[in-house]
Amino acid sequence: MNFVAQATSPPSPSLQPTAAEMYELVNTVMKYIVSVQANPDQLPLAGSGYQWLHQRDRHSDTEAAIALARSLQEPLPEQGTTNVEALLQDLFEQLAPHSLNTNGGGYLGFIPSGGLFHAALADFIALSLNRYVPIFMAAPGLAAIEAQAVQWLCNLMDLPATAGGLFTSGGSIATLTALHAARQQHFADQPPTAWLQGTVYVSEQAHYCLEKGLAICGLPRQNLRQIPVDDQFRLRLDILEATLQQDIAAGYQPFLIAANAGTTNTGAIDNLLEMGRLARTYRTWFHVDAAYGGFFKLTQRGQRLLRGIEQADSIVLDPHKSLFLPYGTGALLVRDRTSLQRAFDFTGSYMPARSQETSPLEEDMLYLSPELTRDFRGLRLWLPLKLLGVQPFRSQLDDKLDLARWAATQLSNMPHMQLVAEPQLSILAFKLQPDAAKLTAQDLDDLNRALLDAINERGNILLTPFKGQQPGEFAIRMAILSFRTTAVNLQQGLKDIQQAASQVLHTRLGWEESLCTLQEFTWEMPAIASNQREAA
Numbered sequence: 001m002n003f004v005a006q007a008t009s010p011p012s013p014s015l016q017p018t019a020a021e022m023y024e025l026v027n028t029v030m031k032y033i034v035s036v037q038a039n040p041d042q043l044p045l046a047g048s049g050y051q052w053l054h055q056r057d058r059h060s061d062t063e064a065a066i067a068l069a070r071s072l073q074e075p076l077p078e079q080g081t082t083n084v085e086a087l088l089q090d091l092f093e094q095l096a097p098h099s100l101n102t103n104g105g106g107y108l109g110f111i112p113s114g115g116l117f118h119a120a121l122a123d124f125i126a127l128s129l130n131r132y133v134p135i136f137m138a139a140p141g142l143a144a145i146e147a148q149a150v151q152w153l154c155n156l157m158d159l160p161a162t163a164g165g166l167f168t169s170g171g172s173i174a175t176l177t178a179l180h181a182a183r184q185q186h187f188a189d190q191p192p193t194a195w196l197q198g199t200v201y202v203s204e205q206a207h208y209c210l211e212k213g214l215a216i217c218g219l220p221r222q223n224l225r226q227i228p229v230d231d232q233f234r235l236r237l238d239i240l241e242a243t244l245q246q247d248i249a250a251g252y253q254p255f256l257i258a259a260n261a262g263t264t265n266t267g268a269i270d271n272l273l274e275m276g277r278l279a280r281t282y283r284t285w286f287h288v289d290a291a292y293g294g295f296f297k298l299t300q301r302g303q304r305l306l307r308g309i310e311q312a313d314s315i316v317l318d319p320h321k322s323l324f325l326p327y328g329t330g331a332l333l334v335r336d337r338t339s340l341q342r343a344f345d346f347t348g349s350y351m352p353a354r355s356q357e358t359s360p361l362e363e364d365m366l367y368l369s370p371e372l373t374r375d376f377r378g379l380r381l382w383l384p385l386k387l388l389g390v391q392p393f394r395s396q397l398d399d400k401l402d403l404a405r406w407a408a409t410q411l412s413n414m415p416h417m418q419l420v421a422e423p424q425l426s427i428l429a430f431k432l433q434p435d436a437a438k439l440t441a442q443d444l445d446d447l448n449r450a451l452l453d454a455i456n457e458r459g460n461i462l463l464t465p466f467k468g469q470q471p472g473e474f475a476i477r478m479a480i481l482s483f484r485t486t487a488v489n490l491q492q493g494l495k496d497i498q499q500a501a502s503q504v505l506h507t508r509l510g511w512e513e514s515l516c517t518l519q520e521f522t523w524e525m526p527a528i529a530s531n532q533r534e535a536a
């Protein structure tokens with residue numbers, strides 16, 4: 001073999017760039033990344049999307065989106081491009097802005113994520129290292145980093161020393177993983193048909209990932225009990241207990257009670273203490289969905305509100321929500337690591353022997369999970385927390401609690417405005433309820449749809465709907481969660497809401513200007529001293 005000839009053969013655009021090429025590429029990309037990350041408010045909040053968001057009859061933005069997608073259709077390129085700038089310009093300036101600007105400070109729709117820059121860096125590092133983290137001995141230092149990040153979360157939730165867990169792509173997969181573990185715990189020693197008698201208890205406000213996860217596990221749809229909620233959207237304990245007793249009398253096997261630690265709709269927190277107690281009494285697995293609300297446990301108020309979470313057999317957290325990480329990181333914590341080890345006890349002949357773990361930091365994470373090969377997700381938490389410390393996260397979440405309360409007070413002072421859901425954490429819901437107008441339920445919904453439209457059209461904040469089960473229950477959600485959302489965003493947003501309300505009362509109901517003109521508020525944020533926070 002002629003090594004010299006091989007070494008001097010002309011380099012095709014190489015899969016292995018030189019060091020100089022790497023610097024050049026990263027610098028070019030970095031210019032665009034900084035423009036997005038340093039000025040997230042420059043892009044419109046709704047991009048082209050808000051008409052779609054409102055499911056209005058106007059189809060222009062749907063058409064624009066389809067045209068955009070079609071413009072990308074092309075055959076697999078045989079040759080690469082030398083014009084990196086043009087490619088990036090297209091990506092950052094043409095394609096990306098056509099989107100909900102989920103990084104914007106005014107983004108208060110769905111559940112904001114934040115998009116922490118340090119976590120994006122962690123991904124770049126993790127993918128550059130490209131080590132095999134799910135097996136401890138394949139990269140012990142890195143695997144231990146991930147396991148340490150899991151342990152931080154277990155400690156934050158006050159779980160015992162037996163606790164463990166893993167990072168997932170999001171809350172839905174974490175939930176599915178927990179459901180499978182709960183099923184194995186309860187039914188592994190029973191004949192297969194017993195599973196069909198298994199029943200699960202959630203509130204009507206529970207996230208649908210529970211329903212989906214149970215369907216994937218093969219539980220009949222009718223075995224999911226959706227328990228009604230009280231006027232603050234919390235599961236009704238009396239109905240839960242009555243349903244449990246009825247089911248047992250009818251020969252069912254209740255095996256899981258799932259509590260909400262912050263619902264997606266309104267941030268409602270179920271009575272975790274009592275639900276944990278019922279789970280023990282009825283010998284079911286106790287699952288807590290804290291995908292949105294969990295990290296508020298970093299704050300004093302959150303600790304009080306989430307009391308009882310430490311009784312959970314499993315907890316789902318979404319660091320890509322209340323820890324401000326970019327999309328792509330969920331977490332599952334379990335009270336007893338061995339429950340996951342038993343549930344996912346599979347291996348192949350080509351697999352190395354399992355580590356004899358002596359501490360949770362030496363875990364082969366792949367044996368806790370339906371996944372095998374995956375990304376090094378733990379670094380996304382570990383790096384930001386090491387770089388910044390937990391303090392800024394805690395203080396951001398405290399701010400969000402303050403801002404939500406403040407916004408709620410302002411909204412409840414607006415004439416004809418009704419708070420549908422007080423903020424238990426940092427989500428609230430409101431609607432116009434002009435009683436003097438004697439509107440039908442349908443007209444009331446239409447009025448509030450128009451209000452939502454008029455708020456979002458102003459472009460300073462982006463809100464999404466809360467849809468009740470019945471006509472007349474349409475309301476507007478405000479989810480304050482991004483670290484980029486400040487009092488300034490909210491002041492502007494509340495002004496917009498006030499003006500939009502005047503506008504729709506005028507245009508829809510023909511109310512006189514004098515009736516629609518709402519009183520002016522003092523826009524100053526009340527200074528909230530930290531000692532008040534402790535006392536709150």
Ligand SMILES: *Cc1c(COP(=O)(O)O)cnc(C)c1O
Nearest residue numbers: 170171172207263264289291292
């Ligand atoms: C977002 C959310 C989920 C689902 O999590 P994903 O990360 O979107 O899969 C589950 N439960 C609650 C309460 C949520 O807010």
